[in-house]
Amino acid sequence: MKMKRILCLLLALLMLPVLAxxxxxxxxxxxxxxxxxxxxLQPATDENGVSYGGxxxxxxxxxxxxELHPDALLVDGGDFSMGSLFQTIYSTDAAELRLLGLMGFDATxxxxxxxxxxxxxxxxxxxAAVASGDPLPVVVEANYHPPVLGDEGYGPTAELLWTAYQNYGVEQNYFVVERGGVNFAIFGTNGLD
Incomplete structure (x- = not known):
């Protein structure tokens, strides 16, 4: 019994440096x-003539x-389109998505x-984004998937969407990216409307 106490005390003393x-x-x-x-894409001007944005x-x-944080993660939460005249080339040129890629966004x-x-x-x-050959961000969309064969709403439009998703490589759940030795799981969701 005495030996057991001495051993426990010795073990406790050995652990003190670790705790300190x-x-x-x-x-x-x-x-x-x-x-x-x-x-x-372009700056706007407020009511006082001050330029902002872009x-x-x-x-x-x-x-x-x-420059300050080279391992920074750069992500966008969606609604990158619609709001200026550049939206008129949305379907044909994908300017907004391509610019996110050119700016180095990791995901949207x-x-x-x-x-x-x-x-x-x-x-x-x-x-259009894929056809451009420009660097593109990963797109993640966890909760909206076009209908599949047998689902209500499946048809040529859903097939068109699935083909575009596959051609782009839209991530259906999440993807993992490493920055500065830390792994991040990134996912995206969309509201009901």
């Missing part, structure tokens, strides 16, 4: 997040943060406005 060690610094991550860009300013802000998801040109326009936009 300072805790490791917490990993710091930087997440740069945008949403509701609404095709506002993708050039956004790119400048991103570059500044990336779809907002309700990405569907404003109906499923056909949406599918055309995805196809």
């Amino acid at each position: 060690m300072p805790a490791a610094a917490a990993d710091q991550v930087t997440i740069l997040f945008t949403h509701d860009l609404h095709s506002c 993708y050039a300013r956004l790119m400048t802000a991103i570059n500044r943060q990336k 998801t779809f907002g309700n406005h990405e569907f404003d040109f109906r499923p056909e326009g949406f599918a055309s936009m995805l196809d």
Whole structure:
């Protein structure tokens, strides 16, 4: 019994240096997040004549943060389209999605406005983005999937959407990206409307 106490005391003494060690610094991550860009590629002017917004300013802000935090994660929450005249080339040129890719966005998801040109326009936009050959962000969409054969609503439009999803490589659930030794699982969801 005496030997057991001595052994426990010795073990406790051996553990003290471990308990006294300072805790490791917490990993710091930087997440740069945008949403509701609404095709506002160019700056606008407020009622006082002050210029604001635009993708050039956004790119400048991103570059500044990336200089400070090279491992920053850059994601967009959707509704990147509809809101300026650039939306008129949404289906044919996919300017907004392509610019997200050129700015280095890691991922985006779809907002309700990405569907404003109906499923056909949406599918055309995805196809135009792929055909451009430009770098593109990963698109994640966990909770909206076009109907499949046998589902209510399945038809040529759903088939068109599935083809565009597959051609683009839309992630149906999530994807994992590593930044600074930290793994992030990124997913995107869309509201009911």
